[in-house]
Amino acid sequence: MKQINTVSIALKPNVYSTFRNLNNTVSNTLGEYVDNAVQSYLNNRELLLSVEPDYRLKITIAVNWERKSIVIEDNAAGIDTDNYERAFEPAHVPIDDTGLNEFGMGMKTASVWLANKWRVYTKALGESMQRYTEFDLHKVTTEGREELLVTETPMPIEAHFTRIELTELSNHAPTSNQMDKVRRHLSSIYRKFLRSGEVEIKVNDVKLEAPCFDILNVPYYKTPKGNSILWKKDVNFEAGEYKARGFIAILDKIQNNANGLVLMRRGRVIVGGGDERYFPQVIFGSPGNFRYKRLFGELELEGFEVTFNKNGFRDEEDLYAFMEALRDELRNDGFNLLGQADNYRQRDREQHSDIAKNVTKALNKESKPKQLTRLVQETENKINDQQHIMQSEQLIQQAERLGGNSESFTLGKELYTLNIELVSENDSDSIYSVTMGDVDSNEKTLFDAMESKLVTCKINIAHPFFTRFDQFKKGNDYMPIISVFKALTLAELMAPNYGVQSASKLRLLFNQNLMQ
Template identity: 30%
Template sequence: MENKNSNYKALDIRPKTSIFETYKKYNYKPHFALAEFVDNSTASFFDNKETLNEFYSSKGINGFQLKVYILYIKNETGLKIQIIDNAFGMDSANFRRAIVLGEKPKIKTGRNEFGMGLKTAATWFANKWSIKSTQLGSNEEYSVVMDIDNIVETGVDSVNVITNSVDENKHYTILTLEKLNKTLPNRNKKNLMNLLTGIYRKDILDQNISIVYAENMGGKWEDVNGNKYDKFQHIPPFSYEPVKPRIIKVGELPNVEEGTVCVKQIDETLVFNGISHKITGFIGLRDKGSRALAGFALFRRGRAIIGGFENNYRPKEIYGDSGSYTYQRLYGDINLDSFPVNQAKDGFSWDDGLEEAFIEMLIPICKEYKSIANKLRVNEESAHNNISIEQANASNQILEKVLGGTITSIDNLKSSNDIAPEILAMYSEDIKEYNNKLSSKHLDSKIVFKSGDKLNIEMFFKINTNPNPKEWLNISVLDEEFRQYKFSLNIEHKFFKPFSENSEFIIFIKDFASAYAASIIKSRVGSPSNMVDPISITDSINKYLIALAEEQNMQQVEE
């Protein structure tokens, strides 16, 4: 309901309003579009933090915190998105700059330096958007409705700004997006918010800001996990857990002191084209490797431009290929406050050679930790080597029942000298790689089962860890007459990443690969011409998978 003291004032929104149509075609990603709104909120907060703290301190409240609510609502008119903050708010001049094209903020060293983000992101999201705001200490609230379709169609050059009287102690901005062009994805909303949280993780860790996502699709507020709340204000904010760095254990590396934390600070100056760029932050090695989450997060003015949660910066000149230990462990936060950014603030404008100069500067800084990473990899077993004998035996017991055969580890065959030299040679590379500790590879095994004619089939299974393989599974004939075959599971295949870091996943995919290979070989030996029938393979693998699931369930019940 409008305040009885409301008044209207026309606001000139020229230049040509047709430019709004182009904003709909921007190449935003949802989390970066939402970040445009959060940038405005945080800029308002940081530019006026001292005033806000003084105001709340006078009321006995210490440590004012910015709160940003991202609300996704379904009502009788359809879907809408609201962004509500308790920042300093806008006076009439700042409100005008938020609406009028080409109006830049007075302070150009903040996060809303271009003065375009709210307009572009709001129009990208919605055909109709409105904003209302009041500044702390003002008794006036300003609001405006931007009906983009109507503005473009009619070519109007002004919109009405409504002014209402409010309590001068209030301060907020409410942005409402309606008639949506882009909706928030139904799936992976948690990942969307993780990406947004990653962008502002420094603010969150400093407890300057809290970000809350709430959804109301049927009268009840829910968080991203579906938990229900009476009010969106009761939903806990997103948090960020800092990366745990690697701490060197006793005797783990020669000439490296026990307890050494693998993190070092960066404080450099890069001179490029006559401009000095101050570069600060840190690099380090993750305690737990992650192909998805390792890498550098590149910040500008306290806000991540590249990375932050995932999709971190990993130049090949430093990280090498995706199978390297460096690729999984090297991480860091690097501040590039003076580097130019694109308008969407989802990347740097450094194609003039600045990026190459930056990488060249980083290479010697990262050299020590790359060396440590490589030494650690020699000493540290990968996931498939962390699989215990008990885990391997449990998996083999299930497969034996499903395939109706026997499974013997290569360890046992070697110790009993019950393995042909040419077969053992297949594993010689692994014997060398793992310092003759063949027993660490408990999953390498010989699988014997019968075909339709009751004759034995022998399959030799091997795990491969070669980086960047082209095939996920290799099946080859060792001796057709004696029905001996080999199949290798390439756990470093791109499709398996980052799951191949999980030993339980490796057992799962090993069981599946065994059933798949058995189905193919069974079909082959059952054919007079050694041809593989896809229908019989499908039928066989379906039966094996059902049997696998049943046996796994029974094993869990017994445990």
């Protein structure tokens, strides 16, 4: 086995500083490390399985804000002797450039984009040495370094891994508020590998799961009494040098960020891994129409070249022409997917009409003469009892937290954190309460402390409202009403910006009306 003492970093040192200015996203950048690990696994799958029959590729990404570090680790086959020098020399493509790491720039540009310093430990399966090297952007640029020292350490030949440690993070590094988005994007980008079960990816100890959406299964809109059809069109389409494999289908229910096409190449999502999907007008029509909202699909493309940072296809005109040709496949008489997507909306309206009739019947059954007048009078009596209202609010505000979650958002130029907390307080009239600041500052209501950026919504699951209706039995049963309280909390926060005074009064009246 060849001994390696140094590796070339080839480019003029000042070129590395320009990497920091590349137009990229955190998710795509972290994806470069995942690409390398997945490709190492694919290239050495048989060897890995021969050594470990139950082998599964595991990739972990750990961001530590206290230490200002990012650690990416995988148990793939490691960087072997033949590829080691190529791995660190920018623009030196790998021996096999038909995989995910085709450009030979991923690890280097990603690491410089994210951090000033990085270290790489790797041990190739079947070799007897672990190799370690480190990169310091400041030293490289000021001292004109064009080589990195490599330290070799003996290690058992059956060991295999790569560990990359990034420190002195740049301002591109992810914040804690970005992590949910990073997980969602990486789950989407590597959906094919995650679904296969061959690859496990964890981001800050959270295991990623591939997105999955239910497909419409109803009769054709022209024959509503006919047999149900699964509205999914398998695609196996060729036009010249270009090919597409996958499916296009109709969503069972409209969901945010579910519609649109996801375009893949070599198993990795290129377009649609983030919050934006691909919506060729020849297939989806205009934004806002029913087809646009409900069509979705995944296509593995061949013949199209990708951009340097793998977030788009170069041949945009050819891609659009390809979609035009594909459109005819989606609207043939035997299986008119586009026609169903356009016209199934009318069936939804009919179902909504049936629901409205049933609701009307139930409302008429519940209505009693003068009942509403009595309820309003009782609410007015209670709302004027300031001591009772204050005591009811304090009880729920001081109640012990049983569970909940936090989300960050921006309003105007201010960053807020919204805490949703579930409590159980039998003696309070309030089904929910909103405060600004720590719970201990309960003498201050939301609009008495506008300088604070922490908003807490406490939801009282012991409130009689939840025992009055049979549907509140399991955790998921509460989600729709919790979404309502979340929206009311945000409305209360935003209302003063639109001239509303004493916005919290609406919540107090709401709580008292709900008790009647």
